[in-house]
Amino acid sequence: MARYTRITGMNDVLFEEQRYWRYVLERIQHVTDLYGYRRIDVPVMEVTALFVRGVGEGTDIVEKEMYSFEDRDGTMVSLRPEFTAGIMRAYIENGLHVLPTPLKVWTTGPLFRHEKPQAGRYRQHSQFDVEVIGEQDAAVDVEVISVAWHLFRDLGFRDLRLEINSTGCPQCKPGYVRRLVDFFTPLADQLPEVDRMRLCKNPLRLLDSKEEATQPLLERAPHIIEHLCAECAEHFAQLRRYLDVLERPYRINYRIVRGLDYYTKTVFEIKAAGLGAQDTICGGGRYDGLIAELGGSPTPGIGFGSGIERIVLAMRQLNLPVPEEVTPQVMVCYLGETAKLTAVRLVEQLRDAGIRSVLAFGDRSLKAQLKHADRIGAAYAVILGEEEIQAGGATVRAMAQGSQAVVALNQLDSWLRMALASEASPAMA
RNA sequence: GUGACCAUAGCUCAAUUGGCAGAGCAUCUGGUUGUGGCCCAGAAGGUUGCGGGUUCGAGUCCCGCUGGUCACCCCA
Structure with missing residues (x-):
């Protein structure tokens, strides 16, 4: 097809x-x-x-x-x-x-x-x-x-x-157009094809002609400013x-x-x-x-x-600088169906807290999820596994540094807001 | 509407005189039981823009069409 x-x-x-x-x-x-x-x-x-x-x-x-x-x-x-x-x-x-x-x-x-x-x-x-x-x-x-x-x-x-x-x-304007026509009519045989067309159809167009042969004539043509x-x-x-x-x-x-x-x-x-x-x-x-x-x-x-x-x-x-594209601040990753339930709820809670967050879809390996987080430019990955769920927390990974911390789920949004606030303001590039 | 140049994988490009359609990047999977970037292996991805012609054989040569780019015309 x-x-x-x-x-x-x-x-x-x-x-x-x-x-x-x-x-x-x-x-x-x-x-x-x-x-x-x-x-x-x-x-x-x-x-x-x-x-x-x-x-x-x-x-x-x-x-x-x-x-x-x-x-x-x-x-x-x-x-x-x-x-x-x-x-x-x-x-x-x-x-x-x-x-x-x-x-x-x-x-x-x-x-x-x-x-x-x-x-x-x-x-x-x-x-x-x-x-x-x-x-x-x-x-x-x-x-x-x-x-x-x-x-x-x-x-x-x-x-x-x-x-x-x-x-x-x-x-x-009409008086000037007449002057222009009067000026060019005796010179018509010196004008290229296109400009002869302009002379009858739309004389003002002669003024912005790009034709080589017309340029010297234009030098001497009347200016509207003077009329x-x-x-x-x-x-x-x-x-x-x-x-x-x-x-x-x-x-x-x-x-x-x-x-x-x-x-x-x-x-x-x-x-x-x-x-x-x-x-x-x-x-x-x-x-x-x-x-x-x-x-x-x-x-x-x-x-x-x-x-x-x-x-x-x-x-x-001209390579003028513009703000970088806005990227997610957090990507929520999960391992297993139980953790996924928490993840689905958590990512929405983070958004309610004003944190730009995305969810990993499709039950892929953690490796694949982190790779994705890296590619989309997320600053933090929140990892939910069986261990974290049992302890009522989540592993938070700072992508740029590769450092990790365990944070209680009920403190996660304030923890992340604090961490994100301490980062540099968005760059222009 | 006119002219010039161009068209191979999602992107950037190879392919000798006409002789088995390829690479890098990107995507997906694996290299650990749950850890991204670098590296390695693999998978997937194509009617070589479309239609004719020449030829044993066409991505490659010829013709037509379509599309793109740039310029004219015109306009922001």
């Missing part, structure tokens, strides 16, 4: 890697508490129309990457390819505008995009997502960036690159002022073009070393038109997504 395998681009997260996930999640909770963000969870599925409207009809995500299907009642539904649209739907549907403004939320969970997998890119991947709804102040933009920055610093990242840009607004309307220019200036106050290093990257239609004004990316071609571990921006687009009253917003697989990948690449 053929074996079942993972679906392309969807991965198992095994135990060694769970250490990283657990740590990243823990630091996320810490930093969101620190900055005053509340958790929100939204469904992994929404009606397809929400994403078409929210993400943008012409985007690759909507056009060819969504997992969409007809539900049993005939409505078209999709696995979420990003968080923002669903959160904005929840904001409007639940009337969250009555909460103190701005509303600052975060979430995490799986997203689905049918892309061809490569390093740091998977069809099911997880993001840490942050959204601030209801405030257009550029100080919010800086705070949102700081949440990500703070998290990455906490996780041990150095040498991060923060890159910012502005994509303007419906007032100034912003007064409001967007002022917003961008404010953003820079606040970043400067924080002494946060950043680079203006005229070529950041985010792929989703809804971005306005501020867009930014944070990049990490050690990741290969997909080195962006955080990307986001402002979306002041989105809520109105989805049927709410006009409300500004800003947010980012940060790929957890990429974070973990980079951490492993």
Whole structure:
């Protein structure tokens, strides 16, 4: 019989890697508490129309990457390819505008995009997502960036690159796109195939082209920063002022073009070393038109997504320390059926006393049981045999030292708690 | 969707010109009547990704497919 395998681009997260996930999640909770963000969870599925409207009809995500299907009642539904649209739907549907403004939320969970997998890119991947709804102040933009920055610093990242840009607004963006087209159209015959495609389909994409031949032309191409309307220019200036106050290093990257239609004004990316071609571990921006687009009253917003697989990948690449996996403190071993009865009861009592304990199963030899205790990293083995049972005690073996003591059963939990407390706190490695 | 490279035990990898599919690690058992790590012995573990072809004979050569990796596209 053929074996079942993972679906392309969807991965198992095994135990060694769970250490990283657990740590990243823990630091996320810490930093969101620190900055005053509340958790929100939204469904992994929404009606397809929400994403078409929210993400943008012409985007690759909507056009060819969504997992969409007809539900049993005939409505078209999709696995979420990003968080923002669903959160904005929840904001409007639940009337969250009555909460103190701005509303600052975060979430995490799986997203689905049918892309061809490569390093740091998977069809099911997880993001840490942050959204601030209801405030257009550029100080919010800086705070949102700081949440990500703070998290990455906490996780041990150095040498991060923060890159910012502005994509303007419906007032100034179309004018800039026209300038860009006007600039490249006479040069079209110098452009490679892909970039000629971009020129007609999505001119902004020319800006982040990797084509060799296009690079010198891009040097001379107009920058959007120089063609912003007064409001967007002022917003961008404010953003820079606040970043400067924080002494946060950043680079203006005229070529950041985010792929989703809804971005306005501020867009930014944070990049990490050690990741290969997909080195962006955080990307986001402002979306002041989105809520109105989805049927709410006009409300500004800003947010980012940060790929957890990429974070973990980079951490492993950079050898950043994470807490050791939690292992059992005690393994209860037994010899014979009578002792096993005591063991079954004892292991549960130890857990009641807050001691991480496991039971040896399967009536194996003591040798096999101790070997198991060693392999799973238990600090102590409690051995119950006929002799111990008769005396009302247990042999306790300290695995690291190989030393043993006989302890009365009714004192075992306090004895073990004392012994465990005197050990060193968990190491980072 | 396009391209390059790859596919042998749970994992990492051998297998000469085309000639009996192997090792290390991991798992289980034993080396003491009840004592882990090191060592020793043994067991179990495979339709060599799948399907064709060439050949007396294919893990090895040829074709197709599937899957994986990386890159493009795009994105976190």
